[in-house]
Amino acid sequence: MKSRRFTLAVAVLGLTVVFASTSRAFAQSDPLPSWNDTPAKQAIIAFVGRITNAGGPDFVAPPDRIATFDNDGTLWVEQPMYVQLAFALDRVKVLAPLHPEWKEKQPFKAVLEGDMKTLAESGEKGLVEIIMETHAGMTVSEFTSIVTDWLATARHPRFKRPYTELVYQPMLELMTYLRANGFKTFIVSGGGVEFMRPWTDKVYGVPPEQVVGSSIKTKFVMRDGIPTLFRLPAVNFIDDKAGKPVGINEYIGRRPIAAFGNSDGDLEMLQWTTMTDGIRLGMLIHHTDAEREYAYDRQSHFGRLDVALDLAPTNHWTVVDMKRDWKVIFPFEKQ
């Protein structure tokens, strides 16, 4: 009886194992269903296969499986303008009654009159002025509420949907696939870190502590006995271009083995990630699909892809051709 019980126990456990393996195999049959079976997808699968192959020469231990993703144009839409810029312009309109002087003062006048040409001419200086007026002067938690409220109601001018629905389904699958293979996924974006943190966990599965971005200075004060963090009108860190490797080192403290971007702003992140010993994955999303999303590269005001595109072949960076490589662009296109 003892022996028989043992046999049955083994059978039960065996069945459990078989069931578990089957469901796992089924779930993993195609981890990237929204990707066409083109070289881009093959490069991802091959890379993950090699660095997770425990006996192989390219094995990377799980703690070192760090992947960094740009946000604007890599994970969500950045046309006709960066989402955060749309937010800032809306905030200028909301705050205008408190600032009657803006009617005559650039770049605010241009924003209020919808004069995008004059606004563009105000350049980076104008942009910084707008950011300081709309992103500073409140507590950190007040700013979080403002961002959350805005995202709940704002709609993309072309797609008429919340911006958080305009994320790229193939990239969501890619992040999930990497995490299932022991990766820790980080966002490393030129965008404001406190503009992203309120929603990245829900939308991308990336928690606040894995979001690196640009920031303004904050100050801690006890206000009426309550500890408070205030947002100050001063730049703290710009997480773009050569700032990206700096930000990766400062905020993550490890060198990634895979990096995903879409513009020249990601060039240095891809260099830092891939130009070293060991196999690495560098990937650029090339926006080639005017019909389903947008087509832009060298001449674009937002997300210009020029130098990095030229350097891709030499550095063995995979260039994703959205039109060719992605079956669907957005989650809502799925049946």
Place this chain on the structure above:
Amino acid sequence: MKSRRFTLAVAVLGLTVVFASTSRAFAQSDPLPSWNDTPAKQAIIAFVGRITNAGGPDFVAPPDRIATFDNDGTLWVEQPMYVQLAFALDRVKVLAPLHPEWKEKQPFKAVLEGDMKTLAESGEKGLVEIIMETHAGMTVSEFTSIVTDWLATARHPRFKRPYTELVYQPMLELMTYLRANGFKTFIVSGGGVEFMRPWTDKVYGVPPEQVVGSSIKTKFVMRDGIPTLFRLPAVNFIDDKAGKPVGINEYIGRRPIAAFGNSDGDLEMLQWTTMTDGIRLGMLIHHTDAEREYAYDRQSHFGRLDVALDLAPTNHWTVVDMKRDWKVIFPFEKQ
């Protein structure tokens, strides 16, 4: 037969469950064996019990279980001077042959002559000069090697052991206990982040991406076609006092529910962590054991504990009395 198989299967699974619970209960019988059964230990156990009690009013979801730990004097020894200062002074001696002018230039002259009084008189300005000469002017990976090599050979003047052995056993147990209960443990230290990251994972189980600290500026450059991060002689961020809540917000992006410190440098971190709704745990390690470690508080040059000690009762912060509350101080004291 079917029914009997089912019964046996249930029995087998039941046994497995019983076995698992037993071993778990055994492992958890005393998660803090190096703590005496005093109010400090009881406060920790009660706090963890309440915030992990799924049905209870104080439940905190795992992603929000963030605990922050100061390093110097909270996790490892900080007397007779901060370990990083001992490192910097040793580096001055190593680099002296390259700087003949230091023989006549303060504060370097004082370091080379072992004149601690003059060194102390050089104050923060002198300290910054020493840090810039010893912590900048190399790549990030070169600095990591320098730190690692130094820690391998340097010995504490009193205990004659590597500094990484002079960590507090009760705090190691506390970090393990918190992690076993779904916490993510972070270091938030006034010390240099790149001085800590090379060894915190091995010594504390805290990976580089969960270490927040002070930093100098770095710069990304392509040097002979190789991407390189250089350490510059300029302060980037001071993660001390009111800088700690700022650092927590900037680098972690969540508010902790538990914070552990030992000096006035941790005051604002404890305020930010505990002075809010919901139950929180704020703890100060009070060094009261001159025999086994050191006894110091209000008058100490390193790790002064004064204002925070006075504010502890009002804020319900638990003050650990090392002599009374800790059975052992260092791991090597364990049998």
